Amino acid sequence: METFNFEDNELYVNLLEPKTFTIDSFKYPYRSQCSLPLIGDSTRAEYILDINKKSLIVSRTTLQNRMKESHTLLRLDLDTKPHRNPDGTVVCGTHIHIFDRSDVNGSWAFELSNPILSTIFPNFDFSNLKKDETDSIEQFRLFCQLCNASNIPTIASTLFN
Numbered sequence: 001m002e003t004f005n006f007e008d009n010e011l012y013v014n015l016l017e018p019k020t021f022t023i024d025s026f027k028y029p030y031r032s033q034c035s036l037p038l039i040g041d042s043t044r045a046e047y048i049l050d051i052n053k054k055s056l057i058v059s060r061t062t063l064q065n066r067m068k069e070s071h072t073l074l075r076l077d078l079d080t081k082p083h084r085n086p087d088g089t090v091v092c093g094t095h096i097h098i099f100d101r102s103d104v105n106g107s108w109a110f111e112l113s114n115p116i117l118s119t120i121f122p123n124f125d126f127s128n129l130k131k132d133e134t135d136s137i138e139q140f141r142l143f144c145q146l147c148n149a150s151n152i153p154t155i156a157s158t159l160f161n
Contacts, residue, residue, distance in 0.1 A: 025154035063143040083109035
């Protein structure tokens with residue numbers, strides 16, 4: 001049985017690098033998507049944070065942090081379809097993907113209550129992402145925190161978050 005070993009993940013350093021947004025404001029998407037540029041504070045690597053709300057299901061959102069050359073690092077799927085991990089286990093509902101380029105399947109998904117997440121992200125409380133009072137904008141801000149992205153741009157909200 002395969003397991004996810006984040007210490008051997010070559011993208012792990014990029015995942016944890018502090019990043020800064022390079023824009024001042026943006027319009028949060030509703031039934032659309034947008035991509036926001038970031039820059040690594042120490043490596044000056046270029047990153048992108050994607051927001052995808054194209055689904056007809058209002059609560060379904062994908063937030064993704066990737067390197068500019070499209071190497072995905074982290075993806076949060078809120079209220080979404082099940083994911084099958086490389087070892088055959090299935091993760092349902094809201095979950096987070098940590099990508100591993102050395103794996104032919106690309107990523108491992110974890111339920112937000114999985115203890116491995118507190119090992120990788122010891123200072124982050126994943127339960128905040130699913131609280132009833134946590135709306136789309138707050139989920140975005142929490143995901144930015146998880147990705148070590150500071151300087152969050154001003155958000156022009158839509159009526160339907």
